[in-house]
Amino acid sequence: MSEIIHVHDKSFVPYLSSGEIIEKVKVLADHINHEYKGRKPLFISILNGSFMFSSDLFKLINIDAEICFIKLASYKGTRSSGQVITAIGLDTDLTDRDIIIVEDIIDTGKTLSQFLPQVYNQRPSSLKIAVLLHKPDATIFPVKIDYTCFTIPNKFVVGYGLDYNGLGRNLAQLYQLKED
Ligand code: IMP
Ligand code: MG
Numbered sequence: 001m002s003e004i005i006h007v008h009d010k011s012f013v014p015y016l017s018s019g020e021i022i023e024k025v026k027v028l029a030d031h032i033n034h035e036y037k038g039r040k041p042l043f044i045s046i047l048n049g050s051f052m053f054s055s056d057l058f059k060l061i062n063i064d065a066e067i068c069f070i071k072l073a074s075y076k077g078t079r080s081s082g083q084v085i086t087a088i089g090l091d092t093d094l095t096d097r098d099i100i101i102v103e104d105i106i107d108t109g110k111t112l113s114q115f116l117p118q119v120y121n122q123r124p125s126s127l128k129i130a131v132l133l134h135k136p137d138a139t140i141f142p143v144k145i146d147y148t149c150f151t152i153p154n155k156f157v158v159g160y161g162l163d164y165n166g167l168g169r170n171l172a173q174l175y176q177l178k179e180d
Contacts, residue, residue, distance in 0.1 A: 052160050
């Protein structure tokens, strides 16, 4: 667990092991299985970053549930570009559905705060937000989060689906940017 890895020009140190991550994902899945019993929720997974989290979470859902995917992006390198682009939009009717948005990380909150009006416009019967990671110290656009697996400091992380300029998504655990 002590090895330093290199992604592009930066060094990262191990931060959260895959065991620690899956333990929290299980707790979240148990909670959803219990709370949504008999309701058939629709998960909306926000690509690219949340593909691994969504996959692990969805495999642990044991009630009837659906999943769809949208693709939003706002990041360039290790900084939010401030512009949110919708690369793949919503293709599923959300009216009267119980929606659970699944996001890898909430940083400034811009991505989700721009996307949420599209969801509310379709009048879902309920809406909850589940995130793997939350960086409260980075908040610019506050978003009400219903489930957080880990609250983390305002430091850049890679792995478990999250990238640094396209690389690092395949790492099974999370790594944190190494201080110089
Ligand atoms: P926000 O719009 O500033 O909340 O940023 C959200 C998006 O930026 C996330 O969905 C991630 O894809 C990306 N992001 C934010 N922080 C990190 C990080 O530490 N590592 C990798 N990607 C990040
Ligand atoms: Mg993301």
